[in-house]
Amino acid sequence: MTAVILDGIVLGLQFGLLGVGLTVVYGIGGVLNLAYGQLAVVAAIVMSITMRSGLATGPAVLAGISAAVAIALLLNFTILKPVYKRDDEDRVLLSLLLTIGVAFIIDGFLVWRYPIEALSLNIDWDPVSILGVRMRAGSLLASAITLLAGGALIFFFRTTTTGKAARSVIQDEVGARLCGVNPAAVRTLIFALSGVLAGLFATTQAMTSPVPISAGFDFTITALLVTVVGGLGSIRGAFLAGLILGVVNAMSSFYIGSYVTTIILLAAAALTIVVRPSGLFGAKA
Amino acid sequence: MxxxxxxxxxxxxxxxxxxxxxxxxxxxxxxxxxxxxxxxxxxxxxxxxxxxxxxxxxxxxxxxxxxxxxxxxxxxxIAFVPAQRHLFPEMTVAENLALGAFPHRPDPDQHALVLDLFPRLAERRHQAAGTMSGGEQQMLAVGRALMANPxxxxxxxxxxxxxxxxxxxxxxxxxxxxxxxxxxxxxxxxxxxxxxxxxxxxxxxxxxxxxxxxxxxxxxxxxxxxxxxxxx
Structure with missing residues (x-):
């Protein structure tokens, strides 16, 4: 039981980090990026290829994260330009259609060029005992990285001037502009940040289980579930929802079977929406 | 002008x-x-x-x-205070005021001037802007606009x-x-x-x-x- 819950927490922290990357882009740009999971997969594949061609793990991880950031910025500066000219539901809908197209293109390219590529990062340190459970070093390192990244995010959004400016755009874009905040600059920064988070998620995932080229849509759906349960645009909501869904995921795959996990996750998300339509920390319905 | x-x-x-x-x-x-x-x-x-x-x-x-x-x-x-105020509802009064000075750090003199004009904002500085009364929100909107020394x-x-x-x-x-x-x-x-x-x-x-x-x-x-x- 303890072991299952600990596994769930390890997974849930990563879900939270993944969800944050999607939710901040939605909060700031009004854009639902359905190619988000593919960003993580591209990061993973770049890491895998560069490592095979002799690059050390550290630089390879950096290369992978940079690739995800580059694609995120490319989207922001190209196909999302017309999206930003729309408002509200129009913007969400158009962004959703365009980015799902991008997701298919990336998936298609990967299947064509790298059909059997997958990233595994084997951490061969000794297992560590926590609460009487022997935890794999990979799981612990993944959790440590995620917690550090989460801490850095909270520090950024709570205390730095740029981070507060970003939150101000989420809460009231007109108010932010009247204070002298340039929403386009904030959006660029947040897209880059979402690329970093996707890349980090790929890294930590690969420490516990392989990341294949086909994982993109699974990641996107997980991120969407986290975002919806946590409340669109809420960072702490995303982490809490990630933890809840991670534990639900681990429990249901252990006690019931992994084939129904997705159904149970969706049911948990649906239940949350019925009880709290705007999510755990949603600002408004 | x-x-x-x-x-x-x-x-x-x-x-x-x-x-x-x-x-x-x-x-x-x-x-x-x-x-x-x-x-x-x-x-x-x-x-x-x-x-x-x-x-x-x-x-x-x-x-x-x-x-x-x-x-x-x-x-x-130029500082504009719209009728709808456009405050940041989930941020505290202090955070709203600080953003008024964006992209600069808030100037202590200007901050003191605003609190002098609206002492109520000093009492409420840790409260979320969205939970304040209409009159207080109006004060905050003007106070935030003044933070940039317009x-x-x-x-x-x-x-x-x-x-x-x-x-x-x-x-x-x-x-x-x-x-x-x-x-x-x-x-x-x-x-x-x-x-x-x-x-x-x-x-x-x-x-x-x-x-x-x-x-x-x-x-x-x-x-x-x-x-x-x-x-x-």
């Missing part, structure tokens, strides 16, 4: 304000009065960059700011949603600001209040300037008295 010449603006190619010219000199308080739907908000939003100017020109401190981005106009020294303060209907006593208080603080030398442009339906602090005023009806003059003259004008001051 601010010179609006022959400005037209509106929504979807339909002009709401037409060929409007308004000027504000340094140290002046200028009122734009008019009934609901007269085009006051449209005029102010066009000046501040929130709506495109379809023709005409806005000059500020000798340079054209026509159709600049909102944040550029804000950084040039040269020109523009307000749209600062009495929106306020009880008469609070509306009068809002104008008392504007009078205090004016006493400190702040240049103010304010649109208002509550004409007696705004003419109490203004040096000059413009009457805007159906998107056009109908009348302009010294506040004292406007108060004595029969048309203004009939339409806005309740004199029969």
């Amino acid at each position: 601010l010179e609006v010449s022959n400005l037209s603006a509106g929504y979807d190619a339909k002009a709401v304000v037409l060929d409007v010219s308004v000027n504000v000199r340094e140290g002046e308080a200028v009122a734009i009065i008019g009934s609901n739907g007269a085009g006051k908000t449209t005029l102010l939003r066009a000046i501040c960059g929130l709506l495109p100017v379809s023709s005409g020109n806005v000059q500020y401190a000798g340079t054209s700011i026509t159709n600049l981005a909102v944040h550029e106009i804000a950084r040039s020294g 040269q020109l303060l523009i307000l749209d209907e600062p009495t929106t949603g306020l009880a008469p006593r609070l509306a009068a208080q809002a104008y008392e603080s504007l009078a205090a600001l004016r006493g400190q030398g702040m240049t103010i442009l304010v649109a208002e339906q509550q004409v007696p209040l705004v003419l109490g602090i203004a040096d000059r005023g413009y009457v805007l009806e159906n998107g056009e300037i109908q009348l302009e003059g010294l506040a004292s003259d406007l108060r004595g004008n029969p048309t203004v008295q009939r339409a806005y001051l309740g004199v029969v």
